[in-house]
Amino acid sequence: MLKDFFTKKKKYASVPADKVNQDVPAGIMTKCPSCKKILLTKELDKNLRVCMNCGHHLQMNARQRISSLFDEGSFQEFNEGMRSNNPLEFPGYLEKLEKDREKTSLNEAVVTGEGKIEGIPAVIAVMDASFRMGSMGTVVGDKISKAAELAKNKRYPLLIFTASGGARMQEGVLSLMQMAKTSSELKFLSNEKGLIISIMTHPTTGGVSASFASLGDINLAEPGALIGFAGRRIIEQTIREKLPDDFQTAEFLLKHGQLDAIVHRAEMKSTLAQLLKLHQTGGELEWLEN
Structure with missing residues (x-):
């Protein structure tokens, strides 16, 4: 003893x-x-x-994730001051937004900016599930679209970390329109042979999973992340079948060819640096060929 x-x-x-x-x-x-x-x-x-x-x-907040990825002192945030209003005059919406601003010290559910990963410049958009569950409203869609546009203009790779419950119900169809808007901007970037890397974290669901989150040239995810559109119960009631226990997990998607890799968080920076270096020649990003 x-x-x-x-x-x-x-x-x-x-x-x-x-x-x-x-x-x-x-x-x-x-x-x-x-x-x-x-x-x-x-x-x-x-x-x-x-x-x-x-x-x-x-779950990791946006500031923590950015700090874990970018070379010290290299990150510069942009569009930090953008804020949602209440276009549909949804009761209590502005008060909820203000509470989330106080709780998270963020103005919206995504942080965008540029910096360097092991010396390689990149544009990044990091969603934060602690702000309105990472839901996508007009400002989130606009900030991600502007990040894609900046990556196109600067010929930088675009990294997107998703964490979202889907479209923001308080903004109705204006929120749903962001699916098309963000997807279009990523298509414009792709047309210019820009490199897009999407990293799906827990959870990535709804309109985000059905739009820009799935449009990377390389699609990664963290272990165990919930990734899907509709919920398990809704799907089972619709198809009248029992779904596998690991349905809508990163591991399930990888097994069925919908992801390129699952990357442990401790290896995320080195993995992204390696991918960026593979597309870099002569100190500048080599854009993807058709």
Whole structure:
């Protein structure tokens, strides 16, 4: 029994869920949604928000993701001040937007800008699911479209990280129109032989999955990400069949040829750098051939 007192400590601290002191301040600890372990948030953030116990990829906000990818000091954000209004006068919508701005320190559900990954310039759009569940309204669609236009004009590769519940219901058909708008801008970029890399994170659903998220020249995803259009229950009721347990996961899509690769978050920067270098000659991006 004495050996139990001398057991080597784990590298990362975790506490059983039923042993957590209820008086611990909010934000100090985070429960893994997969294995239910309680983890120190500080250690979890250092590990790129990947559970140290089971490897589950927890959601990462846009600022954290940008910091994990770009060379230090190279990122420049643009269109930061763009804000949604209430074109359909949806009750309570402006108040919800303001609450999300206070909670996330963002003005919208996507951050766009440019920077360098291992010295290679790129334009990026990173969606943030903590702002209105990453839903796509007119401003989100406009910012992504402007990012694609900038990539075309500068002849930079375009990287898009998606995390979304789909179209934003409070903006109705104006939100749905962003599917066509963003897809068109990516087509213009593709016509100029621009490189588009789409990285789907958890969750990527609805109108986002059915538009720009699936239009990359290279389509990647994080492990275990939920990717799909309609929900499982709706599909099962429509086709009157039971779907596989792993349906609409990144692993299912990879197995059926809808993804090029699943990339662990710890390997994302090096993977993207390698892909960018493969399309680079003479210090400038070599655009894709037909």
